[in-house]
Amino acid sequence: MFESLSNNLQAVFQRLRGRGRLTEADVDEAMREIRRALLAADVNVKVVREFVDRVRARAVGQDVLKSLTPGQQVVKIVYEELTELMGGSQARIRMAPKPPTVVMLVGLQGAGKTTTAAKLALAFRQQNHRPLLVAADVYRPAAVDQLKVLGGQIDVPVFSLDGASAVEIAEAGLRDAERRGADLVIVDTAGRLHIDEALMAELESMKKVVEPQEILLVVDAMTGQDAVHVAETFHQRLEVTGVILTKLDGDARGGAALTVRAATGCPIKFVGMGEKIEPLEPFHPERMASRILGMGDVLSLIERA
């Protein structure tokens, strides 16, 4: 469905070359192709603008204009910049000096929080930790059942409390973890809109009470332009420490990864690759960069550049 960015760039440069020497203005036409590709991948318009400026500066500064393969040169720069922007610290959960470590999962409705909570718990259980899942979604029908079923599948205990508020459940869950000797508490929260004042305040109170080491924002890889509002608002109110990108087993290009990274500055720590409860996978910035560009073979392409 998407034409290859590199073919388009190549075409642009070939056409220009017919007129003689390439100029800086010619690079602008290439930049328009890059803009198109990033927008088709759902990178936010504003993020695209900043990104393209950055790439242009590098492209003009380097020998792209004199290069025999300017198309590949530009792709190489784009790829490197994307990879660098999405890179950063490792896929690790910051552990508390004195257990239990507390992790809160937050995000929009249906993003994949509950599933991700179970995947995270499984990963830790397999590393001989003793996780506890806390069911603090008191709104969605059968949310607690869902977490209990998943906990049962992976043999991780699930704490729940009927009739209590989400903040009370989180607090009681923490005490329960101490009692059981669990060293990691994963709090599943209800999906909410970033503009829902009451529910965002609820998360702020929860944060105050459980003092989490990590607040992970769970983002659906199919998210479009609005990812920027969502990420900014959650980050402003909660100081998110990391991002988890879900549903990457689909065929969305996943430009939201770049948007969310740019909007929060937080690393993307893990990715969700399926509905089944399997351990979360680490995030690979290079793979994500190729995916956003719609090219499986960026590396081989660049080697030829």
Place this chain on the structure above:
Amino acid sequence: MGLFDRFRKGLEKSRAAMADRLLSVFRGRKLDDSVFDEMEETLILSDVGVDTAAELVEAIRREARKRRIERAEDLPDVMVDVMADFLGSQSEMAENPDGPTVVLVVGVNGAGKTTTIGKLAHAYKSQGKRVILAAADTFRAAAIEQLMVWGERVGVDVVRHAQGSDPAAVVYDAIQAAKARRCDLVICDTAGRLQNKAHLMNELAKIRKVAERELPGAPHEVLLVIDGTTGQNGLVQARVFKEVVQVTGIVVTKLDGTAKGGIVFPIVREEGIPVKWIGLGEGMDDLQPFDPRMFAEAICRPETRV
């Protein structure tokens, strides 16, 4: 609250942001290229997509010229007309006059299928219709329980089997039950699935086939639920689901947030599937029939007066 009031209230927030932007973009300006460039960017920010945004802007530009518009302030009127026109007319739900109407609800994971079914059941029940739900998501943890909570909430029966059983068999049973109990409507929940998973899409085709066999003409509606925050992948969803189960209508959910749901423009343009409902919240009343004009207005009118 009237239907249009509810619609407007739900879209107010997103409109406020969009309206601010459009007003500041247009106020006191001449109609030059930069105005149209910014209009195009605004549309892209609503997830309309690069190509469709360009096409819309071209159409708006043509129409503005035809109407001899000179001030940018007057553009939103033109935008609303062109965009509403683009979306086509309001589209009704199909009905089976000789027995139960079967509605199959499909979509990717977490889009809002089960919630939409709860809302639909409530809407039809309020019209005095007899509704039965089929819990044919036998895969996701507690999906059956979730639908049962909705069934209780709205007061309709739910046909269910055990978790892990064959979803097509649930649909079969539900249609049988609907015929026996003289129900007007059977709404079938299905497990969320990503359109690139061939085996899951085959399973969906099979579910459809069982419904066809059980009741000629069924399913009368196949609703594809699309999360309103979805970007360009929404178009791929529409294309593949349409191919596999012949989607007859789109439901766009979660428009109570700040996302605009602009992906429906390329879907309508390229797949020709009408949008039938929009979701504006998690409660049972938060579903509205799609009105193209209202939708376009909510996206581009600078002021809240209508």
